Structures are given as C-alpha cells and as structure tokens.
Amino acid sequence: MVSIVKKRKTSPGSSNYGSKVFSPFRALGNITTSTPFTVGTLGGTYYIATSVGRCFQIYDAATLHLLFVSSQTSSDITCLEAKFQYVYAAYGNTIGIYKRGKLLESVKCLPPSGIKNNKVVKICVFGDYLIGVCDNNYAYIFKKPAEENSEDVKKQSLPTKFYAHIKVNDSYGQITNVLHPATYLNKIVITTPSHIMIFNIRSLKLIHRSRHDFSQAAFGAISTATLAPVLDCLALGTSLGKVVLLNLRTDKIIKVLDIASTNTIAGSGSAVSSISFRTDGMAHTAIGLRSGDAVFWDLNNNTRLHRLPNVHRHGLSKLEFLNGQAVFISSGNDNQLREWVFDPPMNSGNDKRIVVPPPRHLRSRGGHSGPPRVIDFLDEEDHFMLSAAEDRTFWSFSLRKDSQAQEISQRPPKSGATKGMSSSSASGASAGKDKIPEMTSLAISQAPYLGWEDIITGHQDEPFARTWNSQHKRLGRHLLPTIDSTGVSAVCVSACGNFALVGSNGGGIGIYNLQSGVARKQIRFHDGKVAGLAMDNMNKKMVSVGHDGMMGFYDFNGSKLLGKLDLESPATILKYHQGSDLAAVVLDDLSIIVVDVVTRKIVRQLMGHSNRITGIDFSPDGRWIVSSSLDGTVRTWDLPTGGCIDGFFVDNIVTGLKFSPTGNFLATVHVTGNGISLWTNKAQFKSVATKQITEAEFGRIGKMPNAAGEGGAGLLDGALEDDGEIIHGSDTIKNFASVEQIGDDLITLSLGSRNKYSTIVHLDTIKKRNKPLEAPKKPELAPFFLQTFGDAKKDEGTEVTINADKLGNVNKDLEEQEEDNNNNNADLEDAAVLTRIANGGAVEFENKFTKLVKATGEGNDEANEEFLKYLVSLSPSSVDLEIRSLDMLGGDELTRFVKVVTVGVSSNKNWDLLEAIMNVLLRTHGDIIQERLTNGDEELEAALQEWGNVNKESTNRIDELVKNCAGVISFLAGI
Numbered sequence: 001m002v003s004i005v006k007k008r009k010t011s012p013g014s015s016n017y018g019s020k021v022f023s024p025f026r027a028l029g030n031i032t033t034s035t036p037f038t039v040g041t042l043g044g045t046y047y048i049a050t051s052v053g054r055c056f057q058i059y060d061a062a063t064l065h066l067l068f069v070s071s072q073t074s075s076d077i078t079c080l081e082a083k084f085q086y087v088y089a090a091y092g093n094t095i096g097i098y099k100r101g102k103l104l105e106s107v108k109c110l111p112p113s114g115i116k117n118n119k120v121v122k123i124c125v126f127g128d129y130l131i132g133v134c135d136n137n138y139a140y141i142f143k144k145p146a147e148e149n150s151e152d153v154k155k156q157s158l159p160t161k162f163y164a165h166i167k168v169n170d171s172y173g174q175i176t177n178v179l180h181p182a183t184y185l186n187k188i189v190i191t192t193p194s195h196i197m198i199f200n201i202r203s204l205k206l207i208h209r210s211r212h213d214f215s216q217a218a219f220g221a222i223s224t225a226t227l228a229p230v231l232d233c234l235a236l237g238t239s240l241g242k243v244v245l246l247n248l249r250t251d252k253i254i255k256v257l258d259i260a261s262t263n264t265i266a267g268s269g270s271a272v273s274s275i276s277f278r279t280d281g282m283a284h285t286a287i288g289l290r291s292g293d294a295v296f297w298d299l300n301n302n303t304r305l306h307r308l309p310n311v312h313r314h315g316l317s318k319l320e321f322l323n324g325q326a327v328f329i330s331s332g333n334d335n336q337l338r339e340w341v342f343d344p345p346m347n348s349g350n351d352k353r354i355v356v357p358p359p360r361h362l363r364s365r366g367g368h369s370g371p372p373r374v375i376d377f378l379d380e381e382d383h384f385m386l387s388a389a390e391d392r393t394f395w396s397f398s399l400r401k402d403s404q405a406q407e408i409s410q411r412p413p414k415s416g417a418t419k420g421m422s423s424s425s426a427s428g429a430s431a432g433k434d435k436i437p438e439m440t441s442l443a444i445s446q447a448p449y450l451g452w453e454d455i456i457t458g459h460q461d462e463p464f465a466r467t468w469n470s471q472h473k474r475l476g477r478h479l480l481p482t483i484d485s486t487g488v489s490a491v492c493v494s495a496c497g498n499f500a501l502v503g504s505n506g507g508g509i510g511i512y513n514l515q516s517g518v519a520r521k522q523i524r525f526h527d528g529k530v531a532g533l534a535m536d537n538m539n540k541k542m543v544s545v546g547h548d549g550m551m552g553f554y555d556f557n558g559s560k561l562l563g564k565l566d567l568e569s570p571a572t573i574l575k576y577h578q579g580s581d582l583a584a585v586v587l588d589d590l591s592i593i594v595v596d597v598v599t600r601k602i603v604r605q606l607m608g609h610s611n612r613i614t615g616i617d618f619s620p621d622g623r624w625i626v627s628s629s630l631d632g633t634v635r636t637w638d639l640p641t642g643g644c645i646d647g648f649f650v651d652n653i654v655t656g657l658k659f660s661p662t663g664n665f666l667a668t669v670h671v672t673g674n675g676i677s678l679w680t681n682k683a684q685f686k687s688v689a690t691k692q693i694t695e696a697e698f699g700r701i702g703k704m705p706n707a708a709g710e711g712g713a714g715l716l717d718g719a720l721e722d723d724g725e726i727i728h729g730s731d732t733i734k735n736f737a738s739v740e741q742i743g744d745d746l747i748t749l750s751l752g753s754r755n756k757y758s759t760i761v762h763l764d765t766i767k768k769r770n771k772p773l774e775a776p777k778k779p780e781l782a783p784f785f786l787q788t789f790g791d792a793k794k795d796e797g798t799e800v801t802i803n804a805d806k807l808g809n810v811n812k813d814l815e816e817q818e819e820d821n822n823n824n825n826a827d828l829e830d831a832a833v834l835t836r837i838a839n840g841g842a843v844e845f846e847n848k849f850t851k852l853v854k855a856t857g858e859g860n861d862e863a864n865e866e867f868l869k870y871l872v873s874l875s876p877s878s879v880d881l882e883i884r885s886l887d888m889l890g891g892d893e894l895t896r897f898v899k900v901v902t903v904g905v906s907s908n909k910n911w912d913l914l915e916a917i918m919n920v921l922l923r924t925h926g927d928i929i930q931e932r933l934t935n936g937d938e939e940l941e942a943a944l945q946e947w948g949n950v951n952k953e954s955t956n957r958i959d960e961l962v963k964n965c966a967g968v969i970s971f972l973a974g975i
Helices: 423-430 754-761 763-770 796-838 848-855 861-873 876-884 893-906 911-934 938-973
Strands: 022-028 038-042 045-051 056-060 066-069 077-083 086-091 094-099 102-108 120-126 129-134 138-143 161-167 177-179 187-191 196-200 205-209 222-227 233-238 242-247 252-258 272-277 284-289 294-298 303-308 316-321 327-332 336-341 346-348 353-355 360-366 372-377 384-389 394-398 439-444 455-459 464-469 474-481 488-493 499-504 508-513 519-524 530-535 541-546 550-555 560-566 571-577 582-587 591-596 601-607 613-618 624-629 633-638 643-649 654-659 665-670 676-681 726-728 731-733
Touching (some): 086 120, 094 120, 120 177, 222 272, 439 488, 464 499, 508 530, 571 613, 582 613, 861 893, 861 911, 893 911
Parallel strands (some): 038 077, 530 571, 613 654
Antiparallel strands (some): 038 045, 045 056, 056 066, 077 086, 094 102, 129 138, 327 336, 336 360, 384 394, 499 508, 530 541, 571 582, 591 601, 613 624, 665 676
C-alpha cells in the first residue's frame, strides 16, 4: 500500500528531534521570581504582573486569579512596568509592549558603537515617553510617533520611536531608579548609590544634581527610591536601613527614618529594598527590607507602628499599597505573592488615641521556594499532585486550576499529635524549628478516604515517619517510629489504606495500623539501609530491597519470609506495579532490573545509563519504564522487548519523575527551578514504534515546559498530528501497513472481527434467542396528552366527537393519497419496463451475489477473486440470506458456489470465514444436496470431492502447527 508521508518538523530552538513519546506541556507552581512585580490600573480595578523567568503572569488583584500568561521571551525578564492596559517587560536589551499577554511591539536599546552590549534594568513610562535604563548607565528615550508619520493607528499610542539617550557618569555608580515626578514636565529623576539627578528629556540636559553625596554621609548608599504622594517629595531607601525623605525643589532633607535601629536584624539584611506610601487618608509608609521583614511607620508621629518578621523567607523584593486602599501587596525570592490588609483603626480608652491594628494576611498565591525533590499524584484522575521541596514545604498543586494550589499545614492537631511517640521526643524533633525537616520519602494510599490519615512521609534525620490527612490538607495525629531508632529510609501504604510500612537506615521494617497508630509487626531481614518497600493490591505479598543487595519476599498475613533474591549490587530505588506484579529495582551498578514477584526471578535487565539513576516509574499499563539519570537523559524502556525505545537529553537534570495514573502526563522535577514540569504522553493517541535505539540517536529538548506552555504540545496534539514518517536520529520509520498475506504457503485467518466468525456459525441460535416470547400487547389506557382540534371554548364532549370525525376524515384522505401515489409509482415502473422491452433491452431480476456467482468458473481468476472479496465483506445475516436464496433445484449455481469456495480455501486466505460459510451451506441445504447426489449430479459430486480434499489438507496442517507450538510452549515453561 502506497501512502504519502510527511516529515516531522523540529521545534524552534531545539537541536535534533527531541522525543517521540513525550512533549513539553507546561510547568506547575511558578508564581514569581525575585524580579519586582508591577501593579496596573484599569478604572477601579487593579491587576498584578509578576515575572516567572522568560514570561510574566497577570493576576486579578481582587481575587489573585490568573488572568493571562504572556508569550515567552528570548531571555529572562529583568523588570516590569504597567500603564493602563499595557505591560512593559524588559529582557536583554529589548523592551516588549504587551496587551493581555500578547506582544504588540518591541523596542531595542542599542548601545553606541564601541560600547559593550547592555541589559535593561529599569523602566519608566509616562505621557508619550518610555525610558529604558541599562546596566551601562545609558538611559534610552522612546516616544510616540507623530500622527502624520505613522501608518498604523495602533502604533500611534505606543512609544516605539527612538528619540535619544542620556549617559550618566560611571563614577556615580550604576543607576538604581528612574522616576517621573508629578507636575515635572519632560523631566525624570535618576538615582545612583551616591547621587540624585534631574534631566530634561527634551533638551537632554542635566538641570539639577543634589548636593547630598550619600556615599560620604552616614545614611548609606541609595538602594531604592520612590515618589511620595506629596509634591516634590522623594523617598530614598539606603543600605544601612534608613529612609530619607527629600524635597526635590529645595534639595532639603525633610525627615530620616532609622529602620535599622528598630529592627532586630542588623547588617546587610537591613538594607531597604522597597518603599510604599498609604494613600487612603492615613499617613503611613511601608518599608521592605532585604532580610524579608516589613516595617510600618507613622509619618505624623514619627514612630514605628508594626514590624512583620519574615514576610518572605528569602528576602522581600517589593511591597506596594493599592491606590486609595488599605491593602498592600508583597513578593520576594520565595516564589510567593501575598496580599495584606489593614483593619480600620480603633480608639484606645479615654484619651481617644488611634490604635492601628497590625496588617493581617488577606490572600496569597505561592509555590516552592526551592527545587522540588519528592512528587506523587494524590488521586486517580490526574487532578492533584503532592510535592515536597528543599525549602521544607509540602504543597498540593492542581493540574486543572492553579488557584486550587495550597500549602499543606504543618501545624499539629490540638490533641493526639504525639501518638506513637513520647511527648518529649516529638517536641524535641521540632523544637526551635519553624518547618519540618526536608522530606525524603512519600507514600500515598490510593484507597477512598477512610476518615483517617492516608499519607506517610519520611524526613531527613528523623527516627519516625509522619502521617498526613489528604482530606483536611494538614499534619496527622501519629508519629510512627522505626524499630531500631535510626532514620527513616523508606515508607509504604497498603492498597487498602489500613497499614503503613516504615523502613529504617538500620535495616528494620515496622508495620503500623494507620487508624490507631499502633505497631503490629516487626521485620528484621536487611543488614543495611532499607531502600524500598512495596505491597500488592491484595495485602498478600510484600517486597523490600536494601543497600545490602538483597531483595526479600514476604507473606504479609502470615508474617513469614517466602524467599530472597541476591541482586549482587546495592539497591537504591524500588517501584512496584500492582497490575502485573512486577518490581523494578535500581542498582548501584547503574542498571535497572525487573523482577517477577510471583516467580521471584529476574525477567529483564536494563542497561544504558552512564551516571547515577535518580528516578524510575512504570507506565499505568505496565509496558514501559521511564528512568532519569544524572547523565542528563530521560529514557523509555519497553518491557516486552527489553530495549530502550526513546530517550532525550535535557539541560536541567531530572532528579525525580512520576507517571500520572491515567498515563496522560509525565511529571518531572529538576536540579534547578521551583516548578514541576509536565510532559504530554503522545502514545495515548498514536502508536509508537518499539524499535530499539542507541544513545547516539537521542534528541535534545530545546524548550523545557514553562508557564506559558510555549514550545510544547497540548494534550490532544498527538491525536492531531499527521501520520507519517517518525524521524529519530538517523533512522526513518515509515507507517507500517499490514499485508493481506505474508506468504502463499501460509494459512491466513480473517483480519476482521472474531465475532463475525462466531455469528455466522451460530446465527440460527442467535435468531431463536432474540425471538420475542410473546406478542406485543395493546396499551390498556390511552395516552394522557391527546391532540385535540376545534375551538377550546366548546363543550368537552362535543369537541372530542368533532375531533374524532375530523381525524377519521384526515386519515382517510391520507390513505387515499398514499394509495394514489403507489399506483402512480407502479404505473411509472411498469411503463419504464415496457419501454425498455420495446426498445430491445433486458430486464434484470438478479442481485449482485447471483451475478458474481454465475461469472465464476475455472480459469477465470479475476471473477473468482471478486466474488470471494464480496462474500467475505457481507454481514453474517446477509451471508445467511444469500445461501438460503441459492438456486438449489436446477442449474449450476450451487456447483459454482462450491467450486469458488474451494478456490478460496486453497488460496489460504480468510480460511476461518470460508470454513464457516461452507458449514452454513451444508447445514442449510444438506438434504437437497444429498438428493441431487442420489440423482446422479456428477458435476456437483466432483466439486464436493475436491472441496473435501482441500479442506482435509489444510485442517491437518493447522493441527500439526498447533501441536508444534504447544510443545514448544510446554518446553519453555518447564525451564
């Protein structure tokens, strides 16, 4: 079969051809980076734009729901600015102008000749101007084009025309901020760590420079600057934790706020990173520090109001009040975006002093502040995923709606929190710590929620496992200690959700009841660290592997060791597939072995990784194993063939992976990055070649999954791709079309459904079974709703009578009309037949089956093949009807039919269907055939004799082949 095929194109930015199984989809858990956010205003509503690397996300400030995600930029975004419906994002030396996340225009800040390439670090937008400040102390000015010179009306409102650039003396230090004070026409304020300058952007002249040299004063270098809501007032934050209020017109210092003296954290962490003023009638300012604290100051009384420690754990990059509201927004380096609100002030006692309550947390969006290390899917529907990271947080992410993500609470329950451990041990484990230690192992029960804890985790350097409640998203009641008081190395939950298995670094295994937290059994088998634990879905078999290179098989109910297997190398990871009772074990010799738990034998050994294997998982159907390694590859192994069928390189090394329960996604976590990468499984919609490939044929993924979802594929893209060549490395795999027959000497069965064969043979039984047991009964009562005719105002009884009469007349008219139409049609058909006969034509009364039968004969191969194709294509009921309609009393129609079926059987094609059809013929017309043979029909007798010889030969051959295969299987099974 000849088909036209198309070559697969490479994705932009990728070398080679990537993966034929997985395609980048999107990233979960990325909210913001250390790049400060920006707030935009549209009427009375506010939106927030945050950077997540090479794209930015826009949130509704009222709900923090994600509205838009921008297209991906060529490099990381360095700063953001918003004005009305436009968002200005700087990346490299380019400033992109976006609307609703779509790029409208972009401008480049090209340095003069001889100047090294630059990067935009600050943006200022006002009036008709766009100012971009670069790290080489150049400020580039863009303005809106004149209307007479602009061809595009849309471009007239965007400052895309380069106007000029301003150079700031390098001796002043790198530019820290660029601002436009209100009422200062065509003027901008540029601050450096030591100086404050005012430039006229029309004349490109320096019109003022502050006499204050902050590099020589006790204030400290300027770290940030912002405009106060009062005219001519500029607020400067310094590296020594001070805020200086400066009058730009008079160049006088109005006030100095010593934040560092009121802050418990001294040193570089006290540097001011952000300043914002409250504009709802309260003279308050908020100061963000690089240490992560936020300080609130009353400007009228010159006193500190409140101090919020650790607003953001890894430093506070920006905070900003919403205009006219008591709400402020903060973000930091911890991948968190938070909103805070001040409650209305209160009067204190008789002195009527105003008491301002501290700000309270209003809403937030967040994720991990460090790379995730342990992941797993919470449910069987690919909805929620659990993730633990180096920042010691435990999160639940939604694959369907980002706003459903939440951090799982680590606050212990009010009562019973230390069940299973002494109170002193439990309190000592978390004394002086605000977070539980980093998670190293995770197990989730797949049983429906039973009312008690269903998640077990092991943590670094802790001698007990912790329980969690997935329904309430919080820490559980029990602490499950190891039997030898060493650290937890592996955990497992039974399929029923009632038992928890805890493995230790000392080689012990403890079994606990999850509902009560009581210890039930203890197993001591391994001499070293337990690397993995698993149970089957019937709670009968239990498996463990350890660093001692041994694999143990246990009877869970009988509490006895069934057997052991020497792996000849320390084991590091164990994955168990309950559907097939196969266990995959990662060994220290960089190999993966697959063990059949029932026979306790190694059935596959997968070799290929050149560095430590970091993660493996089975596909839901158990046919594939996906593995990742420190060699930068992700490989897909086909278990039936035992070969690597797909592999690709990633720049960010994968440290863990997990297949989704439905098989739609592959989730991976990496060495760097705070998010979880999702990959679509294209094998859900198209077949994947199982040809074994080598590492030289691996592709490289150019674009990793990102928040924008660009450079990847959607879930249904695999179904929409053209079926054609799959190019992988240097090989080309074309579509395989199954041939009708491999060889003429081989017996080929029908390629159709097996039900067709059974239906043809047992059609009489099927008809008898489907025959109704009793005749349909007439309904006892008329329908409730009867269509009526006539006027509604008339009497009901009269109306029914009239309607019946009218209905009868209508039915009579319809019957007469139908009879006339039938008569007319019959007359037309008779007239057509008579006309055809009068013109010398023939009238055909034979169907296609009869015509094809009469056209067959010896030597007429084309007619014989055409009839056999038609016969095989008929439905079972049609075959039965045609056989019953054969001319059995006279002529050679029966003889021809037997001969052509004999030809079909001798050709070794559709053997099972032709045998079934001949069976139906002999069963239906056996008496007539016997009568014709008795009367001396020699031609029919010869045809039946020939069919008998061919049928006997083919049947004997099939019998020999079946016996031979059965013998080979019995021999192999006994090895």
